Every structure is written in C-alpha cells, then in structure tokens.
Amino acid sequence: MKFIGFHGTEAKNIDNIQEHGYMPSPEDEWMGEGVYFFETMSSSFSDGFEEAKNWVIYIKKSSKWAIFKATMVTNKYIDLASKIEHRKMYDRIKKESLLLHEKAGNNVKEFNENVIFKAMGELSIDLIRAIVDASHEYRYHSYTVRRPQLQICVKNRGCIKKNVLVKTWRSS
C-alpha cells in the first residue's frame, strides 16, 4: 500500500532532513511517537499540502517554512480512517482502556486517547492513519467537523521510500 503525505517544517531544517531524514516527535503527540504527515483526502475536504503549510505557519509560527512530500510504502499499517474493521477493533480497545481508567479512580472526562497510542508503540507497525478534527473546540460541544485532517504518523521511518522538497517560503 502506498501513502503520500506532506510535512511542514522550518526552513532551517531542510538540510538536516535531506541528509539525515526526519526526527520523530515524542510519544505524547496525539498519535504517539513518530513523524507526522498530512494526506490529501480530496482537495475540497482536506488538502495535505495546505494543512502542512498552515501547520508550520500558524502552529510553529514560522515565516520561513518548507514543505516536503513523502511516499510511504508498507502493508504494516493501522488505518483508522478508511478500514472499518480497524475502527471497530480500536473502539473495543478504547472501551477496555476506559474501564481501566474508571477503575483507577479517574474521571472519564479526563480520559486521553493518547494512552492507546502510547501502547501502540509496542506494536510492530510502520504507520497509523487517522482523521483528526482540527477545528475541535474545547469550550463547547459541536456536532460539525469544519476542518478534517487526514494524518499519518510514521512509526518506522524505513517505510519512507521517497522524500522531496516541494515548496519553500521563497517559492510561494
């Protein structure tokens, strides 16, 4: 299976990434330790390139940015976006971990799914793919998802078969 993802970063990291590859983020990121990419669902739903660019400009607050396009090839993946059997199994895992959370005397409202992704670190998988609601608002409940993102968390960088610098702040 082939996956294509976009990664936004600060321009100062271009040489390092091209020479040595990516450094993984630590395990308290939303899908745990790994290298994160944005995938395009369809440009009207979520454009991977634009999401990567927005992330580096507005979250990392970098005016000098760069976007890489990577190709991952693997059959060792978990797909919580489009594989219904994976989603069903994930729900069973979440139910078990919620039970443990309550038995430990914690409030269910304080449960963080990151605990499941932390445990996934023990699995032998190359990547996880999931849809994230980037418009999530903590202050009130909302039924609508206004900004879906299709994200890929690469656990094993060996599955990155191609990595190309596609755009920088200079060429925009």
Add this chain to the structure above:
Amino acid sequence: MDYGYNQLKKLLEYFENMSVSEYINLYNSTPPTKYRILVDDYEVNIEFSKQSYKDDFSYLDTPINENKITYSGNKTLSLNSLPEAA
C-alpha cells in the same frame, strides 16, 4: 483479517490483561526528554529543551546539535556521526 487488524487485536488483549496499576503507570508516563546513547567508549547524553518542547513544537525536526549535548570519553566526537536520538 489483515496485518493491522491482527496488531490491534494484540493491543486489545494487552489492555484486557492489564492491571489497574499498570494502566496508571502507562497513563502517567511522561515522554522521554533525555536520551543516553553509548557509542563505542563514549557516553552521550542528549537533553531536549523543555521550554521548546511544550511551547512551540520547535523540538520537532530540530537538528541534534541545537539541543543540549554532553558526552564523556577521551576521543573527539563528531556530532555528524551520532545515531539519531530516538
């Protein structure tokens, strides 16, 4: 079922057999910000900046030599020859 499904099934069994204290340890575990790497007779310690770690994500993709690095050993150490931190 496919490879990913079987891996998730393993994870379900892991949670089904987990004790409450094991869960608490997993839930409260903090990500490593310090790494100790042994390269031949060098001991290399790398510490990521907690400030950047929490505030602006700048630890991501940060070249290894921009973080705090100490080492012990009696040879000259080339940072370019270091293995990656995680």
